[in-house]
Amino acid sequence: xxxxxxxxxxxxxxxxxxxxxxxxxxxxxxxxxxxxxxxxxxxxxxxxxxxxxxxxxxxxxxxxxxxxxxxxxxxxxxxxxxxxxxxxxxxxxxxxxxxxxxxxxxxxxxxxxxxxxxxxxxxxxxxxxxxxxxxxxxxxxxxxxxxxxxxxxxxxxxxxxxxxxxxxxxxxxxxxxxxxxxxxxxxxxxxxxxxxxxxxxxxxxxxxxxxxxxxxxxxxxxxxxxxxxxxxxxxxxxxxxxxxxxxxxxxxxxxxxxxxxxxxxxxxxxxxxxxxxxxxxxxxxxxxxxxxxxxxxxxxxxxxxxxxxxxxxxxxxxxxxxxxxxxxxxxxxxxxxxxxxxxxxxxxxxxxxxxxxxxxxxxxxxxxxxxxxxxxxxxxxxxxxxxxxxxxxxxxxxxxxxxxx
Amino acid sequence: xxxxxxxxxxxxxxxxxxxxxxxxxxxxxxxxxxxxxxxxxxxxxxxxxxxxxxxxxxxxxxxxxxxxxxxxxxxxxxxxxxxxxxxxxxxxxxxxxxxxxxxxxxxxxxxxxxxxxxxxxxxxxxxxxxxxxxxxxxxxxxxxxxxxxxxxxxxxxxxxxxxxxxxxxxxxxxxxxxxxxxxxxxxxxxxxxxxxxxxxxxxxxxxxxxxxxxxxxxxxxxxxxxxxxxxxxxxxxxxxxxxxxxxxxxxxxxxxxxxxxxxxxxxxxxxxxxxxxxxxxxxxxxxxxxxxxxxxxxxxxxxxxxxxxxxxxxxxxxxxxxxxxxxxxxxxxxxxxxxxxxxxxxxxxxxxxxxxxxxxxxxxxxxxxxxxxxxxxxxxxxxxxxxxxxxxxxxxxxxxxxxxx
Numbered sequence: 040x041x042x043x044x045x046x047x048x049x050x051x052x053x054x055x056x057x058x059x060x061x062x063x064x065x066x067x068x069x070x071x072x073x074x075x076x077x078x079x080x081x082x083x084x085x086x087x088x089x090x091x092x093x094x095x096x097x098x099x100x101x102x103x104x105x106x107x108x109x110x111x112x113x114x115x116x117x118x119x120x121x122x123x124x125x126x127x128x129x130x131x132x133x134x135x136x137x138x139x140x141x142x143x144x145x146x147x148x149x150x151x152x153x154x155x156x157x158x159x160x161x162x163x164x165x166x167x168x169x170x171x172x173x174x175x176x177x178x179x180x181x182x183x184x185x186x187x188x189x190x191x192x193x194x195x196x197x198x199x200x201x202x203x204x205x206x207x208x209x210x211x212x213x214x215x216x217x218x219x220x221x222x223x224x225x226x227x228x229x230x231x232x233x234x235x236x237x238x239x240x241x242x243x244x245x246x247x248x249x250x251x252x253x254x255x256x257x258x259x260x261x262x263x264x265x266x267x268x269x270x271x272x273x274x275x276x277x278x279x280x281x282x283x284x285x286x287x288x289x290x291x292x293x294x295x296x297x298x299x300x301x302x303x304x305x306x307x308x309x310x311x312x313x314x315x316x317x318x319x320x321x322x323x324x325x326x327x328x329x330x331x332x333x334x335x336x337x338x339x340x341x342x343x344x345x346x347x348x349x350x351x352x353x354x355x356x357x358x359x360x361x362x363x364x365x366x367x368x369x370x371x372x373x374x375x376x377x378x379x380x381x382x383x384x385x386x387x388x389x390x391x392x393x394x395x396x397x398x399x400x401x402x403x404x405x406x407x408x409x410x411x412x413x414x415x416x417x418x419x420x421x422x423x424x425x426x427x428x429x430x431x432x433x434x435x436x437x438x439x440x441x442x443x444x
Numbered sequence: 445x446x447x448x449x450x451x452x453x454x455x456x457x458x459x460x461x462x463x464x465x466x467x468x469x470x471x472x473x474x475x476x477x478x479x480x481x482x483x484x485x486x487x488x489x490x491x492x493x494x495x496x497x498x499x500x501x502x503x504x505x506x507x508x509x510x511x512x513x514x515x516x517x518x519x520x521x522x523x524x525x526x527x528x529x530x531x532x533x534x535x536x537x538x539x540x541x542x543x544x545x546x547x548x549x550x551x552x553x554x555x556x557x558x559x560x561x562x563x564x565x566x567x568x569x570x571x572x573x574x575x576x577x578x579x580x581x582x583x584x585x586x587x588x589x590x591x592x593x594x595x596x597x598x599x600x601x602x603x604x605x606x607x608x609x610x611x612x613x614x615x616x617x618x619x620x621x622x623x624x625x626x627x628x629x630x631x632x633x634x635x636x637x638x639x640x641x642x643x644x645x646x647x648x649x650x651x652x653x654x655x656x657x658x659x660x661x662x663x664x665x666x667x668x669x670x671x672x673x674x675x676x677x678x679x680x681x682x683x684x685x686x687x688x689x690x691x692x693x694x695x696x697x698x699x700x701x702x703x704x705x706x707x708x709x710x711x712x713x714x715x716x717x718x719x720x721x722x723x724x725x726x727x728x729x730x731x732x733x734x735x736x737x738x739x740x741x742x743x744x745x746x747x748x749x750x751x752x753x754x755x756x757x758x759x760x761x762x763x764x765x766x767x768x769x770x771x772x773x774x775x776x777x778x779x780x781x782x783x784x785x786x787x788x789x790x791x792x793x794x795x796x797x798x799x800x801x802x803x804x805x806x807x808x809x810x811x812x813x814x815x816x817x818x819x820x821x822x823x824x825x826x827x828x829x830x831x832x833x834x835x836x837x838x839x840x841x842x843x844x845x846x847x848x849x
Contacts, residue, residue: 092775093771093774093775094773094774094775094778094779094780094782095770095771095773095774095775095780095782095785096774096782124767126767126770126771127766127767127770127782127795127798127799128798128799129782129783129797129798129799130798131798161767162765162766162767162768162770162771163766163767163795163799272767272770272771272774348753348840348844349844352840352841352843352844352845353844353845355841355845356844356845358845360567361532361567361568362529362531362532362566362567362568362677363567365500365531365532365567365677366498366500366531366567366677368499368500369498369499369500369501369677370497370498370499370500373499374499375499375500377499377500377501377532377534378534380500390532390568392534393532393533393534393535393536394532394533394534394568431841431844432841433838433841433842435753435757435841436757436760436836436837436838436840436841437838438757439753439754439757439758439761439836440757440758440760440761440763
């Protein structure tokens with residue numbers, strides 16, 4: 040991927056061909072903030088989804104699978120809500136999702152299967168279907184950046200800030216833009232898309248190519264984020280491609296590489312934002328693994344370290360406890376050679392086939408910033424991988440002991 | 445397993461043929477409490493070990509593997525220490541373990557390979573070899589129950605209480621006793637024996653049979669405990685059989701079943717004690733799964749629920765959040781049918797193919813005792829399984845943010 044990628048401003052509305060809107064349907068009991076969002080593409084677009092691997096999949100996930108099978112990878116809109124996961128709701132939950140979809144399809148004059156749903160919030164509560172349908176039928180759609188930010192804000196649950204990103208590449212003289220929004224915060228762990236996210240692009244690309252390009256990127260970005268080890272019932276990443284950048288469909292070669300570069304930039308940025316805003320988090324943890332047997336091993340080791348409660352608690356206390364890092368890598372399943380293993384905390388080498396003489400105060404200082412960099416070399420090959428996590432604080436426990444049931 | 449098992453008093457010294465002792469070697473900086481323990485069998489006994497699957501295995505684990513291969517499953521003693529894991533210590537760590545072993549072997553007049561080591565505590569620190577060797581060479585050995593309890597206390601780290609158990613069965617008119625001690629508290633998660641434990645018996649049994657009998661029991665007891673998802677570098681379970689109960693060696697049939705029954709009782713009891721005394725824990729969580737495709741699936745689902753940070757935090761807050769229970773089971777890999785899934789909190793059915801009308805106050809009340817019973821039926825077969833965990837408290841974070849490096 041040699042294409043030059045530049046950051047762009049805006050989120051899902053950075054690419055051409057999209058509009059967004061949000062409104063309050065009063066789903067949350069004690070809040071009048073917006074809780075429904077709609078992302079619309081001007082004409083039916085290429086659509087690809089990466090959905091939770093959780094067997095207790097929510098109603099919107101079940102509906103999305105059927106709809107994408109029916110359309111073969113086309114969509115006009117994504118409708119999202121916070122405050123209610125519409126999971127564990129049985130046949131009534133499927134019907135609720137379909138009614139909301141019907142309201143959007145009626146408004147846009149498209150087939151219901153072209154409207155893809157996503158929900159986040161409490162499992163088991165019923166969606167107030169009529170209020171949500173009314174809200175999405177009536178909200179204003181706009182292509183102004185503020186509308187995208189408002190949509191990103193509407194899907195927040197325990198997130199403390201909206202998450203947006205955009206990047207641009209030039210292919211054959213044509214700019215192609217990728218934009219995205221996401222929410223994360225809790226029940227965040229790898230296992231096939233790990234949050235709600237919508238990523239848009241104006242590239243012209245068919246579903247098969249888009250999925251092939253995006254698959255490996257999802258593996259090394261969203262699937263490498265861990266907040267608490269709990270894979271959600273609702274995890275969803277939608278990718279929409281409007282084709283408005285023009286040109287023939289991207290199929291392979293330099294153009295596909297360039298699209299991948301921009302997608303990677305947006306997905307990495309959103310993944311990092313999700314990690315940094317984990318429930319109760321005060322610091323992001325970036326774990327970089329090299330010297331693994333292969334990239335899969337490297338990613339597994341990185342994920343184990345970033346997801347270890349003991350490492351997370353040590354980072355919270357700025358305790359440069361390399362033993363916990365080694366132990367987490369050791370249980371990850373990745374091949375490692377204890378005699379060749381090296382562990383850095385920030386720039387401080389703490390272990391190299393045995394404990395290293397080092398200044399613990401310097402290592403501790405490297406754990407006090409907003410981002411704590413942990414690096415391991417497994418001494419087993421050339422594989423590399425990265426994972427992102429966050430520290431474990433008493434606030435995480437407080438949030439999750441008291442989350443309203 | 446139809447043998448009648450009865451609880452016995454005492455721990456590792458309940459069976460005949462064993463003595464124990466403990467002493468302080470001053471391994472811990474700010475404590476003069478005993479930190480080394482020795483369990484000795486009168487004559488070379490059958491020995492079997494279940495050792496950590498962590499690739500960053502500690503020196504004592506590496507030594508134990510070699511020694512058991514050399515003896516073919518015989519031992520005279522187990523030497524244990526707290527305060528230092530002797531992990532991540534390179535060749536010097538192996539040499540330290542061998543020196544301690546040598547001191548015990550010298551005292552007992554046995555081959556060094558007949559002395560099996562186990563360490564727990566901080567990873568990366570060096571064992572004060574001479575002090576430990578001096579302590580184990582000089583400590584008093586006794587077959588009085590108090591000596592066993594003192595040994596169980598000496599291996600504690602952040603444990604708040606010693607863990608002992610014993611059970612007795614009668615085989616062909618002969619009583620056979622099984623006893624055990626364990627320490628747990630942190631870095632506790634399935635993956636092949638999950639803590640330090642020594643289980644003794646006076647049964648006459650060869651290593652192959654003992655391993656065959658114990659393997660499935662370890663799978664469904666120690667490997668079903670989760671405190672924090674972190675498999676340790678030092679996890680070790682030693683089984684010693686003195687043969688002092690008399691009779692020919694147990695090989696199969698009713699006698700092996702009876703031994704299994706007593707082993708199961710002791711391992712289950714110790715596993716529960718480890719879960720209940722998890723770092724920062726205020727409640728034990730017992731998860732029972734039925735209706736799984738098979739027992740392996742049932743155990744996986746039970747482990748996922750017992751190990752879920754979100755479930756653990758909900759239990760801490762006595763929040764009967766069945767959605768998190770369903771989500772954890774759903775991501776466990778176990779087959780489940782959301783339309784047939786049932787979830788009980790205590791005796792309260794909260795979900796049965798959809799949310800159940802129930803009294804949340806009653807469900808919350810069921811989460812306020814010392815033991816919280818969570819039951820799931822996956823609706824996919826006849827498999828059953830149990831796992832034990834504990835709640836996640838701010839105290840866990842405090843303990844592990846401040847654990848001395």
